[in-house]
Amino acid sequence: MKHLLLVFCAAVLMAGCGSAVKLDSVPVEDKSGTTISQDNAGGGQGSSVNKGGVTSVDVAKSAQQGAVPAGPRIIYFDFDSFVIKPEFQSVIEAHARFIVADKGRKVAIEGHTDERGGREYNLALGQKRAEAVRRALGLLGVVDSQVEAVSLAKKNQLRKVLMKMQWPRIAGPKLAIDSRCGN
């Protein structure tokens, strides 16, 4: 029943911001993209940049809501640092309890960086932060198969790591939940 309810939440959030896509592994396959033809291309201009402000979740308040963390959690890092600061330990612990309680639960750990620097190197920095969170969860008994640490390349996302629930019991692709519409 609880799962059904959460699936419903996911549907609502996805309709709202369309930010969730399948996260399961995809086999090697051929897909169609666009053909580059020799035809002359028409002129025109794209629209201007939407930088999109970062909406952070009030971590302290959310953590008090109980043992089941519902929705995203954000852990912020200092510049050039991969150390989880003490104030985020309670977030880690709450998630660890939640994940350990059900071996069927899966969590995506998404690393981000700020706007400075090259995209590929920032991607590696975000990965290092995501893996720091994965290791912290591991120390609290979370098995590796329940978490996947990845890094995203959008700039202006601050130095943070998000933990997102996935629901493997849904038939077909797994879903990630992200309620931070507009980021």
Next chain:
Amino acid sequence: MSKTITRFYFFLLIFSLGLPALAQFRVDVSGIGLNQLPIAVATFRGEGGAPQKIASIVQADLERSGQFRGVDATGVALDEGSRPDVAVWRQKGADSLATGSVVRLADGRYDVRFRLWDVVKGQDLGGQSYAVAQADLRLAAHRIADFIYEKLTGDKGAFSTRIAYVTKAGQRYQLWVADADGENAQSALASPEPIISPAWSPNGSQLAYVSFESRKPVVYTHDVVSGKRRLIANFRGSNSAPAWSPDGRTLAVTLSRDGGSQLYAIDAGGGEPRRLAQSSSIDTEPAYTPDGKSIYFVSDRGGAPQIYKMPSTGGNAERVTFTGSYNISPAISADGRWLAYISRVNGAFKLHVMELASGTVNAVTDTSADESPSFAPNSRLIVYATQQQGREALMTTTLDGKLKARLAGQNGNIREPDWGPFQKQ
């Protein structure tokens, strides 16, 4: 429901196919060089009735190279059959003169002809003719520029090549393929999630890139003619930074599947990755040397990101950059002589060029957010992304930084350029 979502994104991908290209560029050339060859390119006879202004495309190509200075040739009626009065052109300050014509053929194609003159010696330097479809008129002009460039400088021209780059408009990311002058852009892929690090295969038929369409970085290869894609690396964790080996058989990639960002080699058709090195640090942004024997890459093993070099099959790495505390995004020229990279200097990210034999380094820009350098296949120009007046732009620069051209229109976010190889004629 998940099926609906998958379909939704599939729809977005398909939807992009029908859209016209949204990015047309204008080339502004700035900077001066002391040894530019003065050349006059006379308006081609008949080009007024053709959809492309051949002479101005040729002249813009030549000027963008930094090796030529255009000499005014307006109001002159000449074609490839005319014998020019060389004294007149010498008086105008030209060393050479290109003349030609454009004729529409009965089958709808165009016959483009030209001839190049050395007006100092009064010598005919040869010419060519091309029968091309209307859509290939620009390509014919770039080929003429290539001929002139090679004849007068001794180096192969790279005007009839292509560049790939990524735009972001709103929440829509698009991968484009355009002519080397930024014109004629065609969309290869559109996605609601970022696309980064496009890399041309050595034969120019495929692009490798990183797409976040499944909410994590995954490496694809993409046939630019058929549009068919192949998933190359979608392992647990992040998959990124694809680089082709010069023989096109192997891709070096950065994977985190075994923990940490580490370098692997993977067959270009897909398969099991082979780990190239083991470190407890970040290793990423691999770039093969033209002989395929070595890989340059970025590592923070010394505490800060620096560029290193190691054998392409793995082995001991030697440090390459020593100045500054942040050096990333290495690119090696096709002749193997130059390393372009981004260095952070006083908080600004600046394009640097190192002569590998001597180790001499030059900062070649006055901008502060340079990214993603890539060499032209003739090793004479670098394309890179930067910010000008708060907007992203693509620029080309000569290796000494003396002449730059902006490949940009009004549209905002353009980034991640990669210059393709020479095209087969």
